Amino acid sequence: MARTVARVIVDALSELGVRQVFGVVGDALNPLTDAIRTTEDLEWVGCRHEEAAAFAASAQSQLSGTLGVCMGTVGPGSVHLLNGLYDAAKSHTPVLAIAGQVPLPELGTDYFQEVDNDALFSDVAVFRATITSPDQLPQMLETAVRHALGRKGVAVLTVPGDLGERELDTDRPARFSLNAPLSRPEESAVRRAAEVLDGSERVTLLVGRGARGAREDVLTLADRLAAPMVLTLKAKEGFEGDTNPFQVGQTGLIGNPAAASALNDADTLLLLGTDFPYRDWYPEGKTVIQVDTEAAHIGRRVPVDIGLVGDTGVTVRDLLTHLAAPPADTDGARDRSHLDKARERFQQWSESQARLADPAHDKRLIGRIRSSLDNRTHDIRPEALAAVVDRLADDDTVFTSDTGMATVWLSRFVEMRGQRQLIGSYNLGSMANAMPQALGAQCLDRERQVVAFCGDGGLSMLLGDLMTLKTHNLPVKLVVFDNRRLGMVKLEQEQAGLPEFGTVLDNPDFAAVATAMGIPGIRVTDPAELEKAVRQAFDTPGPVLLDVLTNPDEIAVPAKPTVEQGWGYAMAKVKEIVRSQGDDSTL
Template sequence: MPDMQATGSPHSYKTPQQSHPARRTVAQAILELLGLWGVRRIYGVVGDAVFGLIDALAKQNAISFITVKHESVAAMMASAEAKLTGRLAVCLSHMGPGLTNLVTGLGDAFLDKAPVLAITGQAPLNKLGTPYKQSINQQQLVQAVSSYSQSVVHPDAVMESMSHAMYTSIVQRTVSHLSIPSDVFTMLTTAQPYDPPHMPAPLSDPAEMRRVSNLLQSSRQPILLVGNGARSAREPIRRLAETWGCGTVNSYGTVGIVPESHPSMLNGLGEGGNPLLPKLLQKADVVLAIETKWPDEVVPKPFFLVQLAKRPTDSVMLSPSAIWVAGDANIAVPQWIDGLSGYKPNAEWVRQVQECKQAWATQNDKERNRTAVPLYPASVIRVLESHIADDALIALDEGDSTIWFLRNFRANRQNVLLSERWRAMGFGLPAALAAKCCSPDKQVVCITGDGGLGMVMSDLLTASRYGLLITVIVFNNGRLQMEHDKMLMKHLRPEGTEITNPDFVGIAEACGWHGYLAENEDQLEQALIQSRNSDKPVLLNVITAAVAHPDFGSH
């Protein structure tokens, strides 16, 4: 494998040399290249513009084709896989409406910086530029949700274009897109694949590292802010929290990097977070943000802000008091711990952190222990918590169910997948399906609302088709609760927020699942127990109270 710097280009390294290059179809060459770069599955929907690639997929076993019911699900599954693994994920669609459906999931990958390659069919070569059915300017369509998009019209250009697209996705952690005319897939080529790039870990400037170390040493009221990208550095982050005597805070959608039981852990910021945090954070003098940036909408920044990330585009925030450091948390954080040798945490600050933690735990317990029929959402989270494995993968949908989870779930080492910036309703089920594809031996739980599940419900069949034994928890209150409450907050009259739901249990069972109705805690407990050893995917239709989330107050 060539030793190429991350700032290089796929043009700068060599393809394998053969004295008599083999001729094979473009589709076969594409699969060869994807396999070389570590791709093991493609999510998509069949259409005649991609028949050539589908045929090649059917004739090999190295790369699986996961066919879904809707292209938006394919793209969201690719986005979820890329978020979970950090590796390139691929989705495929027909031209025209296939691509427009794909765009919903590509937006999620683009805003959440997940490396995804989208391949779409296009009109045959002799119809390009004509009013051919379903033909549009695909590059123009996807430019808002991609960093690279090209149309490939010659069989010998596919290897180079594919390599450049994948390289862009991996290095920039973004979406790339290729449109390929339908007849090009079956043409012959001798073009050889490019090797995948070597990605050395970024090296921080020693002077900046010392500057940060001195700043951490001088801090008397420190805060540690962690994002999901810091998951691989869980242990050094925990040791830093203990050495530094800081309060530890999760960014939106982050759980389980530092367990909820840890003395420094104060829950999260933003919607679904600890409402007592803003007052404490206004007293901080130094905030170290690892693989995340400070959310400006939460509180002002009277403190020094240090941002550590592998890539500048992931977290950089311009501020007169901000220091940005490029580096791997597994390398940088231990160095800073060494730099804190002899540091004595500020006992008064530790006391204030503990007071904040205890006050929030007391308030949280009151919410979690409320008994009611229909079930109070926080109590559903409490019951669910004892049935989720420490290393489970939890897929969250967008909506009220997510912010109840983030507020009330006391995490250990679980990993969460969610649509962090795109905030796409319907993300939960596709993310859970992708998580189970990637980690078949782990427990995978989807937490969704009735509105979110309704958008992607046909892909319950995808779980049955591929034997993906996931558990879906549906918060069912017959309402788009978040939209309802936000309209009331703005003194508007809610309209269109009351929804009509099917019999979710009946739908699930018709799709080959086990379905359970839970109207009280005992029924919920029993259903969760049965779900752990089920021979089929499981859906729990949990009837929940139509109550406002505490973040949205009383009206």
């Protein structure tokens, strides 16, 4: 029986195990969405904005390790996919985007809504092509999917409006056999790396997402080297918690002094599965060994003495076989003073952060003094909100976070213990990602708890897709850090000595907005009501929006604060005070 182009594509997606397709319906997509309508195990999730659809597909891909799928129709519909697809590309996760196009006879005529999709997606996609004949299927679809899965990126397949209903001359089904290869570095390079590590007194590991599949091997290596383990944000999942006695948190602007000192005090740095991009946070004058599956990543952030191109797990196991065994007449351990110092400092920092996160902090003497300077209206501390969520959330919760201060508070106060997972726009750094990524995550498993750490600026960008949560009854818990600011931008301006400008947000009552949309909304203004409100949100079936008014002047001190940053912040505050005294409209 002959099948249409749309039917071939949809049947292939179903065979691949895709369970949801995200997008906005319309014209060129109509044959495809109709085929989805009649496919039992494939669900169409209609979003209010195609950007949200692309973020949701990217989230599913990152969490499942399989293909995420989104669709955008002709012209503007496809253009709207771009930001979410860039996030997928920067996250190195496979996503297939089906883009609509004007009818074939109208291509190149500047037809209504016509956009050159192959040019539009040229920078973001590892594969892009426009179907011009049914005879190109299923091969072109197979090629697109293999590129997405094999190169861990975005593939865009454009379907003109007059092709979806045309029939193929073949009944051959699509075939997608693809095995992920495991690569290993040259043995001579592994031997050199082992010799360097054996001769180093103080080794520190910088561990990234690429090492998550090799957790036990990495822990064994850290123990053998008595090495503290600094984590990137994306390595929190898998390496954080009491079961890892080597981790000392993160470095960078969201990091802590223990991680910074662990890097600075080392004589050798071993980078495992990370492309941590912030060059200013790498210490100078160290011997650096880097393990990465991509040769192009070796040495592009920091000068590297030995590069090992290969899978992290395979490479670490090879290193362990080449490291010298401890002498039999010793207790079998290296000097652990470097590790112990880093861990002790990390524990002290963690305890100080816990005091800040106590909702009663501002009632104590030091808290009262502090709040008289930076929290005169007695708003809720964002640290307290993040800590309560961490304490009450399930141990298999999926967390998403908006770029900015919401990510800072999550990184410091939410522990990725148990089977918790974490995603965000941590490479692209887009706003407005947390809610649509949570949407995609919840579609994977409607029984699993999903919590989105939303900035008020990010949430308001794609506010319409709250209705997608409502329509599909997705029980996402949206935790809004409502500081009425673009908080990270505010902090950037003040650290540079500039007065705050353009960051103030005239927010609605987000809880009331959610309620008007049919989603339970809870607004919290009193620190004493915080824990009760979080419990209520988590215990309420279906989606819930928790709108928490947090302190807009909260400061996240970086791991290595500089004199210049402190002086800039002080000067900015002086300028803000002078400006506010001279212009009541800025108060």
